[in-house]
Amino acid sequence: MGYKVAVIAKTLSKLLVRLVNENKEFEAVGFTSVDEMDMKTIGDYDIALIAGGIENNDIKLIKGIILNNKLNTKLIEHYGGGSGLLLQELYDAINKK
Amino acid sequence: MDRKKFLSKAALGTLSAVAASSILKAETNDNLAFKQVGFNHLPNKEEKTMKTVLHKAETRGHANHGWLDSHHTFSFANYYNPERVQFGALRVLNDDVVAPARGFGTHPHDNMEIISIPLSGDLKHKDSMGNEAVIKEGDVQVMSAGTGIFHSEFNKNENKEVRFLQIWLFPRERNVEPRYDQISIRDVEKKNAFYQVLSPNKDDEGVWIHQDAWFHLGNFDIGVSDEYTIKKQGNGVYAFVLEGEAEINGQKLSKRDGLGVTEANKITFRATSDAKVLIMEVPMD
Numbered sequence: 001m002g003y004k005v006a007v008i009a010k011t012l013s014k015l016l017v018r019l020v021n022e023n024k025e026f027e028a029v030g031f032t033s034v035d036e037m038d039m040k041t042i043g044d045y046d047i048a049l050i051a052g053g054i055e056n057n058d059i060k061l062i063k064g065i066i067l068n069n070k071l072n073t074k075l076i077e078h079y080g081g082g083s084g085l086l087l088q089e090l091y092d093a094i095n096k097k
Numbered sequence: 098m099d100r101k102k103f104l105s106k107a108a109l110g111t112l113s114a115v116a117a118s119s120i121l122k123a124e125t126n127d128n129l130a131f132k133q134v135g136f137n138h139l140p141n142k143e144e145k146t147m148k149t150v151l152h153k154a155e156t157r158g159h160a161n162h163g164w165l166d167s168h169h170t171f172s173f174a175n176y177y178n179p180e181r182v183q184f185g186a187l188r189v190l191n192d193d194v195v196a197p198a199r200g201f202g203t204h205p206h207d208n209m210e211i212i213s214i215p216l217s218g219d220l221k222h223k224d225s226m227g228n229e230a231v232i233k234e235g236d237v238q239v240m241s242a243g244t245g246i247f248h249s250e251f252n253k254n255e256n257k258e259v260r261f262l263q264i265w266l267f268p269r270e271r272n273v274e275p276r277y278d279q280i281s282i283r284d285v286e287k288k289n290a291f292y293q294v295l296s297p298n299k300d301d302e303g304v305w306i307h308q309d310a311w312f313h314l315g316n317f318d319i320g321v322s323d324e325y326t327i328k329k330q331g332n333g334v335y336a337f338v339l340e341g342e343a344e345i346n347g348q349k350l351s352k353r354d355g356l357g358v359t360e361a362n363k364i365t366f367r368a369t370s371d372a373k374v375l376i377m378e379v380p381m382d
Contacts, residue, residue: 011245012205052207052245053272079267081206081242084173084189091177 002027003046003094008034008062010053012081019082020049026090034058043071047093051078147361149346152181154353157192164199168192170337170355184335184357185381186308189265192353194258195220200251206242210266210306212295213238213250214375216339218259224248228277232261235283237294237312239304243273262337266379268307269297278304282314291315291325291366291376313376317343317368325376326363333359333381341372 005028007016013030020028029045031037034054042048042065050059059077066073074093079085158169158176169176170190171183182188188209195201200221213220219233224240225247232238240246252259282294285302294303295312303312311328327334335357338350344367345356358364359381366374 009207009245012207015205052243055272077271078207079188080209080265081204081245083201083204083206084265087174088172088177088182 003090004044005029005047005049005090006031006037006042006045007049007051008032008037008054008058009049009051009078012051016049016051016078016082016086019086020090023087023090034061039065042066042073043069045073047090048073048075049078049090050075052081147346148359149348150184150357151348152355152357154351157353164196165201166194168353183267184379185333185359186267186310186379187264187335187377188267189263190335190337190355191263192260193263194260195250195252197252197257198255201249203247203249205245205247206240207245208268208271209242210268210308210310211240211242212262212264212266212304212306212312214262214264214294216260216262218257218261219253220259220261221251221253222248224277226275226277230279232279235286236279236281237304238279239277239295239306241268241273241276241307243268243271243275243307246275262375264377266306266308266310269309269380270307273307280304286314286316289315289317289321290323291374309380311378313378315366315372315374315376317341317366317372317374319368319370319372322365322367324363324365325378327361328378329380331381332378333357334361334364335377335379336364336366337375337377339373339375341368341370343368343370343372343374345374 002025005020005026007013007028007030009016010032013032017028017030020026063075076089076093078089152170160167171181172178173189214237215232215234217234219231221231223229231253285292291313293313296303296305297309299305309329336345337355338352342351346364348356350356
């Protein structure tokens with residue numbers, strides 16, 4: 001089973017999920033907003049990938065939940081839109097202690 | 098530190114040398130960075146210790162997909178070098194050659210300032226904001242991807258390659274409204290001097306982006322020298338040689354070599370052959 005990734009992106013969620021899932025090491029589920037995701041489940045994911053359209057307040061909220069509950073979920077902010085940098089960001093996240 | 102504070106701290110240091118040894122140590126190290134000038138011993142705040150990073154053309158990442166032959170100055174796609182991820186806000190510098198009538202199908206971008214500079218041939222662009230355009234040598238195209246866009250890029254011609262630089266800068270802020278722009282730089286082009294093609298200011302020369310960055314191009318005859326003065330303190334400069342050979346701050350550079358300069362107020366340039374150079378000033382934080 002691959003690393004579980006929660007993709008949270010307003011516009012590109014579906015596409016990013018498809019791109020992430022093209023790699024056997026990762027298993028992604030998409031959400032178009034923080035409200036759409038049950039935050040109690042954030043700890044079920046190895047990586048929370050935040051992409052375009054997610055406001056800073058929502059990013060802070062997710063960070064707070066991860067820190068306060070001492071979850072192992074890695075929060076990464078995605079730049080670029082899938083092509084070129086996406087896999088590097090994911091690998092960086094799983095290699096970080 | 099002004100003269101009054103400097104003298105005051107020196108006096109305090111004399112009175113409480115033992116108790117304040119750690120502070121004094123910090124002060125001493127601090128002062129080492131400066132050159133003493135005149136009789137008042139005030140530091141020379143203009144003094145800078147320039148740092149450079151050299152990326153020779155042949156050390157770049159390379160991927161040849163048949164329809165696309167791409168060299169990556171920084172880590173991109175399957176090329177990953179942890180020592181070469183970015184130069185400040187400059188994250189991607191791809192040197193692309195696309196085969197006739199081929200190209201990048203519709204794909205997404207978000208939260209990135211994307212600048213395309215055609216070097217030869219014609220590149221056809223179509224995006225989800227309704228823009229359809231062709232850019233060619235002498236044009237500069239910019240897209241602020243912001244909250245998210247889709248676009249495609251194809252070689253318009255069926256009988257010749259298109260060569261272009263694609264440059265990605267991290268934006269100053271996330272989730273801006275997506276936008277597209279392109280300009281011809283023929284009107285602002287100068288011979289034997291750097292001329293601006295990109296800035297953070299809507300009313301300035303060239304295209305504008307959501308980042309405190311400035312790009313200048315220069316087309317020089319052999320032997321000509323010029324200087325580039327940093328516009329925003331703390332920014333670094335990445336120089337990329339498009340054609341010919343040049344020296345930047347005394348460093349010899351050949352075609353497609355890159356030199357990053359930080360902690361400097363200006364850089365000096367000399368064309369050692371007829372040369373074309375792109376200067377990218379970007380934030381380093």
